[in-house]
Amino acid sequence: MKCPYCSAPDSKVVNSRPSDDGASIRRRRECLNCARRFTTYERAQxxxxxxxxxxxxxxxxxxxxxxxxxxxxxxxxxxxxxxxxxxxxxxxxxxxxxxxxxxxxxxxxxxxxxxxxxxxxxxxxxxxxxxxxxxxxxxxxxxxxxxxxx
Structure with a gap:
């Protein structure tokens, strides 16, 4: 996942948990370049x-x-x-x-x-x-x- 702060191409998942009553997954990520954290949501399409x-x-x-x-x-x-x-x-x-x-x-x-x-x-x-x-x-x-x- 590309970092929204520095646009580095790599990040690691720090924490994952179900969201929206299991309809999506909330992932807390950390950029491997700038070390800032951000949240992404993954859902089936x-x-x-x-x-x-x-x-x-x-x-x-x-x-x-x-x-x-x-x-x-x-x-x-x-x-x-x-x-x-x-x-x-x-x-x-x-x-x-x-x-x-x-x-x-x-x-x-x-x-x-x-x-x-x-x-x-x-x-x-x-x-x-x-x-x-x-x-x-x-x-x-x-x-x-x-x-x-x-």
Missing amino acids: LEPLMVVKRSGPREAFNPDKLLRGLVLATEKRPVDQDALRAFAYGFEDEVGQSEIAATEIGKRAMTFLRPLDDVAYIRFASVYRDFDSLERFIEEIQGLKKDEEG
């Missing part, structure tokens, strides 16, 4: 989940991309980062099909964030739904209030 983008092309699902969006939405919020990681890396297993629309990924992520944190939900929704005006933003917040009250 049978058939990649394909994401159908809004403009039509298809690309392989990347859980890191989903996790990055979730982390940005929850920045400085009291949300468990392990829950975000479990959602992103378990997403492919939960879908149960070989293809999914990018819009469906966004909907599922919003459904996941909604009970965790309203601010994170609004942040994610503002990017996912591409709010183009203050009025649209206010409508979404009012929808949250209505759901809370009733």
Whole structure:
């Protein structure tokens, strides 16, 4: 495994353990060149989940991309980062099909964030739904209030 710090080609495994309820292996590695440590995750890849983008092309699902969006939405919020990681890396297993629309990924992520944190939900929704005006933003917040009250 190539070191993310110095790009040396060799590292040794210091510790391995199951992760994500046995769906992956977490490996703690040490670079043989710079001696820094880093973590890798290994998981079986049978058939990649394909994401159908809004403009039509298809690309392989990347859980890191989903996790990055979730982390940005929850920045400085009291949300468990392990829950975000479990959602992103378990997403492919939960879908149960070989293809999914990018819009469906966004909907599922919003459904996941909604009970965790309203601010994170609004942040994610503002990017996912591409709010183009203050009025649209206010409508979404009012929808949250209505759901809370009733």
